[in-house]
Amino acid sequence: MIICTQLIMIPLGAEAEEKQVKDLFSYINTHQDEFVQNLKDWLAVPSDSSDPELREELTRMINIAADRIKSLGARVEVIDMGSEKLHNGQIIPFPPAILAELGKDPTKGTVCFYGHVDVQPAKKEDGWSTDPYTLTEINGNLYGRGATDNKGPVLAWIHAVETYKALKKDIPVNLKFIIEGVEETGSPGLEDLIEKHIHFFSDVDYIVISDNVRLSKKPALTYGTRGNAYFFVEVEGGKKDLHSGTFGGILHEPMRDLVYILANLVDSSGQILIPGMYDDVAPLTKEEQKLYDDIEFDLEEHKNSSCVDTYLYNTSDEVLKHLWRYPSLSIHGIEGAFSDTGSKTVIPSKVTGKFSIRQVPNMKIPVVEKQVEKYIEDVFARLHSPNKVTVSLKIGAVPWLANIDDPQYTAAKNAITKVFDITPDMIRDGSTIPLAKTFQDLTKKSVLMLPIGGADDGEHSQNEKISRFNYIEGTKVFACFFQELSKLHGDPINGMPLKN
Ligand SMILES: NCC(=O)N[C@@H](Cc1c[nH]cn1)C(=O)O
Ligand SMILES: [Zn+2]
Numbered sequence: 001m002i003i004c005t006q007l008i009m010i011p012l013g014a015e016a017e018e019k020q021v022k023d024l025f026s027y028i029n030t031h032q033d034e035f036v037q038n039l040k041d042w043l044a045v046p047s048d049s050s051d052p053e054l055r056e057e058l059t060r061m062i063n064i065a066a067d068r069i070k071s072l073g074a075r076v077e078v079i080d081m082g083s084e085k086l087h088n089g090q091i092i093p094f095p096p097a098i099l100a101e102l103g104k105d106p107t108k109g110t111v112c113f114y115g116h117v118d119v120q121p122a123k124k125e126d127g128w129s130t131d132p133y134t135l136t137e138i139n140g141n142l143y144g145r146g147a148t149d150n151k152g153p154v155l156a157w158i159h160a161v162e163t164y165k166a167l168k169k170d171i172p173v174n175l176k177f178i179i180e181g182v183e184e185t186g187s188p189g190l191e192d193l194i195e196k197h198i199h200f201f202s203d204v205d206y207i208v209i210s211d212n213v214r215l216s217k218k219p220a221l222t223y224g225t226r227g228n229a230y231f232f233v234e235v236e237g238g239k240k241d242l243h244s245g246t247f248g249g250i251l252h253e254p255m256r257d258l259v260y261i262l263a264n265l266v267d268s269s270g271q272i273l274i275p276g277m278y279d280d281v282a283p284l285t286k287e288e289q290k291l292y293d294d295i296e297f298d299l300e301e302h303k304n305s306s307c308v309d310t311y312l313y314n315t316s317d318e319v320l321k322h323l324w325r326y327p328s329l330s331i332h333g334i335e336g337a338f339s340d341t342g343s344k345t346v347i348p349s350k351v352t353g354k355f356s357i358r359q360v361p362n363m364k365i366p367v368v369e370k371q372v373e374k375y376i377e378d379v380f381a382r383l384h385s386p387n388k389v390t391v392s393l394k395i396g397a398v399p400w401l402a403n404i405d406d407p408q409y410t411a412a413k414n415a416i417t418k419v420f421d422i423t424p425d426m427i428r429d430g431s432t433i434p435l436a437k438t439f440q441d442l443t444k445k446s447v448l449m450l451p452i453g454g455a456d457d458g459e460h461s462q463n464e465k466i467s468r469f470n471y472i473e474g475t476k477v478f479a480c481f482f483q484e485l486s487k488l489h490g491d492p493i494n495g496m497p498l499k500n
């Protein structure tokens with residue numbers, strides 16, 4: 001910790017630092033019920049960014065988050081993000097985004113926290129055991145949509161700052177926030193926002209994201225994520241749905257064409273069938289292999305938490321590589337198809353298949369897009385169908401890899417060691433933070449991913465949760481991280497040079 005008098009930096013002595021950590025931890029422990037209540041309030045807002053009907057709720061959620069950050073004493077800007085045109089032609093407003101700053105001391109490092117307050121869809125009837133929008137605590141777990149992805153971690157960061165304020169302690173770093181409401185739909189418009197507000201990042205030294213989970217019970221730091229290329233493939237026959245008794249047998253049915261296309265994208269061993277898809281995948285180096293060897297990963301525990309008995313691969317090494325460094329293709333759904341209970345005898349006139357390909361270094365989205373278009377055209381040609389097929393790329397998010405030698409990785413390791421008395425695993429993540437690489441490329445600043453959620457949190461799934469333990473200890477990690485970062489910042493040997 002550093003006390004600042006005018007422009008002279010005096011490091012806190014070891015004893016004072018120890019006392020400060022004790023005070024911070026004690027405050028966080030005694031206020032944990034309040035922190036859980038705050039999460040309960042946030043989870044009650046159904047801020048699902050994929051449902052146009054819930055757009056007002058999403059905007060309300062952004063305003064709640066903005067007010068909370070304002071209450072820290074931060075200067076907050078709520079920025080209008082314009083509107084979006086949906087697949088069906090409807091135009092609806094995007095939720096605003098938040099840019100905020102707290103502290104402008106030139107002798108301190110500046111950390112920008114990026115997070116999102118939109119969530120994936122959730123309905124009780126999808127198979128949730130509790131109401132997804134009512135935080136329910138069972139056996140030390142806090143269940144609810146957004147608990148771990150990403151409302152819990154965003155609040156934990158805010159609570160870490162609040163802890164310093166409540167104890168009237170000097171926050172050892174300047175803080176900035178960028179909070180958005182469309183991450184789950186690929187962060188449309190956010191790249192433009194960063195470009196337009198690039199001056200906001202000029203004094204930022206470090207960017208931190210806490211929007212993924214650990215690989216096991218062991219705390220971890222994440223240094224890479226996959227990207228995602230999300231496609232819609234639409235097959236259109238006539239202009240209206242038809243009776244399968246009156247018309248079945250005389251038509252080229254759009255659904256049959258679409259199912260044929262989808263079934264030809266990936267084989268039963270997980271191999272993507274689109275020619276060229278693996279051409280640009282980065283070769284495995286000895287250094288990368290060494291990182292896999294050092295990771296604590298229990299394949300059986302992983303299968304247990306996913307509730308799947310058999311994976312495509314049998315060894316931990318293969319599973320991790322296929323999650324982190326190879327592309328994968330997943331088929332997500334079909335819009336326009338009959339999907340309710342009952343037995344409707346319809347022939348849908350227009351159906352849209354949705355699939356995505358997780359991207360890895362050194363794949364290029366425009367190349368993938370062309371390969372997908374050409375392949376679907378070729379597969380469709382085999383059907384000699386008069387129907388109309390249209391392929392469109394809806395999300396093009398690129399993969400991200402960090403420089404783990406950056407001082408903020410050391411600061412995060414030290415913070416985790418203070419809280420858990422353990423050295424974290426260095427991991428990658430198979431999911432996507434669309435903005436991670438954008439931040440790195442546009443701002444040229446170091447990006448760190450510091451997950452606080454557990455491997456079994458069930459992001460995007462039924463019964464999403466964060467454990468009370470991880471939520472509260474994660475708050476402590478963030479509070480310690482500020483302190484550890486301030487020790488390295490300005491250290492010409494182990495850290496960054498001071499800003500002038
Ligand atoms: N917690 C991060 C996350 O879930 N990100 C989404 C982002 C995305 C990618 N394509 C569409 N949305 C993910 O699915 O990885
Ligand atoms: Zn997320």
Ligand SMILES: [Zn+2]
Binds near residue numbers: 459
């Ligand atoms: Zn998510």
